[in-house]
Structure formats: C-alpha cells, structure tokens
Amino acid sequence: MIKPTPSQTVGPFYGYALPFAGGGDLAHGGIVLHGRVYDGAGEPVPDALLEFWQSDPDGGLRGAPGSLRRDPVTGAIIGRHGLDFTGFGRVATDADGRWMLRTLMPGLPYISVCVFARGLGHHLYTRAYLRDEPGDRLLAALEPGRRATLMAAEEREGVYVFDVRLQGEQETVFLDFG
Amino acid sequence: MTQERISAEIADLHEAYLKEGVERHHAARDFAPYRSSALRHPHQPLVVVDDPEAAELTGPVFGVTDVTALDADLTRQHQGQPLGERITVTGRVLDRAGRPVRGQLVEVWQANASGRYLHQRDDHPAPLDPNFTGVGRCLTDDEGRYAFTTVRPGAYPWRNHRNAWRPAHIHFSLFGTAFAQRLITQMYFPGDPLFPYDPIFNSVLDERARQRMIAAYDHDLSVPEWSLGYRWDIVLDGPSATWMES
Numbered sequence: 001m002i003k004p005t006p007s008q009t010v011g012p013f014y015g016y017a018l019p020f021a022g023g024g025d026l027a028h029g030g031i032v033l034h035g036r037v038y039d040g041a042g043e044p045v046p047d048a049l050l051e052f053w054q055s056d057p058d059g060g061l062r063g064a065p066g067s068l069r070r071d072p073v074t075g076a077i078i079g080r081h082g083l084d085f086t087g088f089g090r091v092a093t094d095a096d097g098r099w100m101l102r103t104l105m106p107g108l109p110y111i112s113v114c115v116f117a118r119g120l121g122h123h124l125y126t127r128a129y130l131r132d133e134p135g136d137r138l139l140a141a142l143e144p145g146r147r148a149t150l151m152a153a154e155e156r157e158g159v160y161v162f163d164v165r166l167q168g169e170q171e172t173v174f175l176d177f178g
Numbered sequence: 179m180t181q182e183r184i185s186a187e188i189a190d191l192h193e194a195y196l197k198e199g200v201e202r203h204h205a206a207r208d209f210a211p212y213r214s215s216a217l218r219h220p221h222q223p224l225v226v227v228d229d230p231e232a233a234e235l236t237g238p239v240f241g242v243t244d245v246t247a248l249d250a251d252l253t254r255q256h257q258g259q260p261l262g263e264r265i266t267v268t269g270r271v272l273d274r275a276g277r278p279v280r281g282q283l284v285e286v287w288q289a290n291a292s293g294r295y296l297h298q299r300d301d302h303p304a305p306l307d308p309n310f311t312g313v314g315r316c317l318t319d320d321e322g323r324y325a326f327t328t329v330r331p332g333a334y335p336w337r338n339h340r341n342a343w344r345p346a347h348i349h350f351s352l353f354g355t356a357f358a359q360r361l362i363t364q365m366y367f368p369g370d371p372l373f374p375y376d377p378i379f380n381s382v383l384d385e386r387a388r389q390r391m392i393a394a395y396d397h398d399l400s401v402p403e404w405s406l407g408y409r410w411d412i413v414l415d416g417p418s419a420t421w422m423e424s
C-alpha cells in the first residue's frame with residue numbers, strides 16, 4: 001500500500017476553474033435541494049465549493065459522462081444533454097453562502113455532499129438525507145441531535161433545504177469512509 | 179502578525195505532531211497558523227461509515243465530451259504565447275494499491291508567471307497576461323497518465339500575516355473510481371525557498387508527506403528549444419474497500 005498525496009485547501013481562486021455552467025442542474029422536473037454553508041461564528045461562507053454524487057431514481061450508481069459537455073466550436077461548457085443522468089453536480093456558494101441543486105429524487109435516501117472551502121485544508125463529506133429510512137446504517141448509529149443535521153427539510157413539495165455548518169452548535173455530521 | 183510568530187507556531191505544531199507519533203497524511207483542518215482555518219473546521223470527530231453499499235464507494239465518471247484537446251495546453255488558449263518559463267508537467271494518478279486511475283478527470287488552475295490569478299478578487303498588483311488564463315483539464319490515459327503544458331507560476335503575496343508569500347504552486351483536482359477518493363491539492367516546485375514560511379504547505383504536519391507534494395525536475399521531459407519538464411505522481415487516498423478489491 002503506497003502513501004497518498006496530501007490534500008491542500010482549494011484556496012480562494014478556484015472560481016474560474018472548477019464551477020461550470022449548469023453545474024447544479026442535474027435534471028429538471030425533479031426536486032430542488034438548496035441551502036447555505038455557515039462557519040463557526042454562524043456567518044455564511046461565500047467561498048465554499050460543494051460537490052454532489054447520487055444514485056439515479058432506481059438506486060443505480062453508474063453515473064454517466066457529460067457533466068461538462070462542450071461546445072465543439074467555442075470549447076465552452078454547455079452542460080448536460082439531459083438524456084443520461086450523470087449523478088454529479090458542482091456548485092460554488094454565492095456571496096450569501098447559498099447554493100442550489102436541481103436533480104432527480106435518488107433511489108437511495110441521500111445525496112452525498114463533498115465540501116471544499118478556503119480555510120479548509122482537507123475537504124469534508126456529509127450526506128443530505130431526503131427521507132428517514134429505517135435501517136439506514138448511518139442514521140441508526142447517530143443520536144437524534146446529531147442525526148437531525150443530516151436531514152434535509154421539505155419546505156414545500158419537491159423543495160428541500162439542507163444547511164452545512166462547518167463548526168459549532170448544530171455542527172453538521174461529517175463522514176469518514178475509512 | 180509577524181512571520182516570526184507564524185513560524186514559531188508552525189514549529190510548535192510540527193513538534194507536537196512528532197510527539198504524538200501517529201502518522202497523518204493530509205493537511206490538518208485545525209491549523210492555527212493558517213488563520214482562516216479557525217472557524218472552518220469541525221470540532222466533532224468524523225463519523226465512520228462502514229457500509230459496503232455506501233454511494234461514496236462509487237463516483238462520477240467523465241468522458242471525451244467533458245474535455246477538448248486544447249484544454250491540456252495552457253499556452254495555446256489565446257492568440258499569443260504567455261510570458262514566463264514554459265513547462266510540461268506530467269505523471270500518473272494511482273490508487274493506494276498502485277493501480278492506475280484510468281479515464282478520470284484532472285483539473286488544474288494556477289497564477290501566471292508574475293504570480294497573478296485571472297480572478298476578480300486577486301488584487302496583487304502584478305500584471306495580468308492577456309495570453310494566459312491558467313485553467314486546464316485532461317482525462318488520464320490507460321496507464322493513469324496526465325500531462326499539461328503551461329508556464330511556471332510565480333509566487334504571490336497573501337494577507338494571512340505580514341509579508342506572507344505562497345511558494346509557487348499549481349492547484350490540482352482529481353477524481354478516483356470512488357467519490358471517497360476525491361482529492362484537491364497543490365503541486366510545488368523543488369527547492370522553493372518559501373517552503374518553511376508557508377502555513378498552507380506546512381498544514382501537512384508530516385515531513386515526508388510534504389515532500390510528496392513537490393514535483394521532481396526531470397530533464398528527460400524537457401523538450402529541446404521549448405520547455406522544461408516536471409514529473410509528479412499523485413496517489414489518491416480512499417477507503418480500504420477501494421484498494422483491497424482486485
């Protein structure tokens with residue numbers, strides 16, 4: 001087993017390299033997941049980058065290429081063609097710490113979230129649960145206060161809110177996959 | 179905040195790491211000399227997910243529609259040639275079992291030769307280069323190989339403390355076969371005199387791990403009359419499930 005290359009912070013200047021047009025638009029006509037990222041003082045984080053990975057509505061985890069599909073003439077990113085479900089999203093927070101994802105309801109009860117930010121030396125994983133599924137191994141292992149930080153709230157039909165708190169009271173549960 | 183104070187804090191934390199005697203590969207999330215880490219790291223320990231069905235053991239895939247041939251050559255994205263020392267950077271992306279990561283997306287971004295990013299919030303008074311954007315992408319080949327042609331980025335100042343300068347670096351973003359192998363890191367250049375002063379480089383507490391972020395100059399990769407060559411292999415960390423399966 002060889003030793004891994006260390007992580008480093010994404011820094012403040014990823015904005016013209018990583019976010020891409022339609023990065024948060026996996027699919028239309030499904031659900032909306034949105035929220036904000038907060039720091040330990042309760043202030044919104046305007047320079048975080050969130051990535052999302054999820055199963056398709058049948059629970060499949062194959063994904064598909066084409067999240068950054070290109071215009072052959074200009075090279076510009078024109079986004080997914082909408083036929084295949086790529087399962088991958090990437091959104092930078094805005095000046096108010098907000099982000100938004102349009103996607104399909106996953107077959108698994110959660111959408112995986114990876115958080116990068118200036119000031120964060122190593123990214124953090126969490127999950128936005130869209131429903132409480134009895135028997136889910138992670139939810140079952142958490143005490144209720146901590147479990148609540150992983151539950152997206154359905155504000156109105158098909159619109160879910162999920163905030164990420166990097167530190168402090170109601171700090172989001174972050175995950176280690178071993 | 180003086181460099182002297184920051185350097186003393188770094189030395190203390192490196193010493194405490196050695197005393198603890200537990201090997202850590204990645205940047206410490208709580209690293210006081212990197213000031214903006216203070217409010218942006220969790221206080222609670224991470225929760226271990228031990229689930230062979232976890233979605234994070236799979237990950238997004240990318241393909242030929244996600245990159246164009248020109249994306250890997252950062253010197254050909256404008257009408258003229260960028261200023262600076264032209265370099266090629268190449269290496270392999272491997273998992274911890276040493277197996278190549280094939281057909282995956284590698285993304286890079288960097289400052290220009292003067293140490294300036296093409297970013298609205300970069301107000302370092304060094305010149306922008308109309309012939310350099312500083313963004314590249316490619317897919318790894320069947321041996322896990324990536325390659326970029328670019329210019330060597332300059333060092334640049336930042337406001338962490340008085341007279342704070344980042345060593346020259348290229349930002350790298352990598353995907354493995356599992357979302358849990360995701361990596362964002364920075365590649366550094368050998369022999370940079372700024373290493374001991376930089377809180378971000380030194381947020382990796384382990385000396386040998388820090389060395390793994392430094393590319394090697396490779397004269398065989400230098401192209402006559404054209405560019406100097408650097409080699410940098412990248413090993414993705416990840417759950418044991420991603421490197422134990424055959």
Ligand SMILES: [Fe+3]
Nearest residue numbers: 011013347349
């Ligand atoms: Fe940088």
